[in-house]
Amino acid sequence: MCFKRKNMFIIDAHLDLSMNAMEWNRDLRQPIEAINAREKGMDDKPDRAKATVSLPELRKGNIGLVVATQIARYVAPDNPLPGWHSPEQAWAHTQAQLAWYRAMEAAGEMTQIVDLASLENHLALWNDGSSNAHKPVGFVLSLEGADSLVSLEHLEIAWNYGLRAIGPAHYGPGRYANGTDATGKMGKNGVDLLKKMESLGMILDATHLCDDAFWQAMEHFNGAVWASHNNCRELVPHNRQFSDEQLRELIRRDAVIGAAFDAWMIVPDWVRQVSTPKAMDCNLDKVLRHVDHICQLAGNALHVGIGSDLDGAFGKEQCPYDLETIADLQKLGPMLAARGYSAQDIENVMHGNWLRFLRRALLVIGY
Secondary structure, three states: OOOOOOOOOEEEEEEOHHHHHHOOOOOOOOOHHHHHHHOOOOOOOOOOOOOOOOHHHHHHOOEEEEEEEEOOOEOOOOOOOOOEOOHHHHHHHHHHHHHHHHHHHHOOOEEEOOOHHHHHHHHHHHOOOOOOOOOOEEEEEEEEOOOOOOOHHHHHHHHHOOEEEEEOOOEOOOOOOOOEOOOOOOOHHHHHHHHHHHHHOOEEEOOOOOHHHHHHHHHHOOOOEEEOOOOEOOOOOOOOOEOHHHHHHHHHOOOOEEEOOOHHHHOOOOOOOOOOOOOOOOOHHHHHHHHHHHHHHHOOOOOEEEOOOOOOOOOHHHOOOOOOOHHHHHHHHHHHHHOOOOHHHHHHHHHHHHHHHHHHHHOOOOO
8 A cells, every 4th residue: 555645744642741851851942862962971861862752853753733741749658659758749840840831832832732722723833834843832731640739729720721631640559549550449539530620621541540440430530531642451461551441441432542652561571671672673563563453442543543652751762663753653654554554544543533532622611
């Protein structure tokens, strides 16, 4: 099958941009080569000098719209995970991250999508036929892990500054829900969070919910649900991935699942800081195995997209070896065509499914 369309518009539903800016101290306005050159010789993190994401690379790859996160975990005294020692500290950190997004908006580098009108205006700008080299990258703001919400009043504050999606859990036990590598249902505060989110019209990100919390959330939340960055347990056995039963439930809920590009989620038996992408044969084709699996479960290509999570505390040392920067997401179009996907299917995976979801979810929001 010949795939002729080049530089297709792409939506990436999960990027930790403010985390990279504020915790990795990366100036994401710079070329990726400059970011990596500045980190040469640094060894405080395993992904130093191996970054794949910058605003220029997003534009180069025609990735004009992303779901961008705030993230700050609270950890109790007996929790060995890294994080903040009080919810108030975690909240303050998310506000520093918000300040970075505001700075990028003021500089004309990014623009926030908060409702249907701002979405359509941004899409018109990116599809007006002119060069995208200096256009702002659009972002929908999402909170990865709800620990930083000190109270439901803080959720109201966040809604008012444009937060539109929340994943209640991250890794381990959380204040509202248990996440990856944890077990157990949500307590009253978690259920109350879901009810408040639903009343505001917020999107529930099911990613990272442990199995117990996942099924409880499906029972209690009746609003829009997506899984921003999640792969398939059938291909990589681990509680971080979703089982076929969970994927079918998301499909039933008309959700979209974003394929993640973190190597340990792509291929089985990955050992962190030991395995290498080449040795494990971790490439973009392996990512498409997860895409295929979801499409086979759904019977169509309407429920899967991209949620790369690139530079989500990993870099080139832990992502497909045939991806140099995030701009290489453009390689997926021809690869999908080679697997027999139609032109319409490819558009759906690259942006159409996320766009359909966002139009439906943002329709209820008016200012």
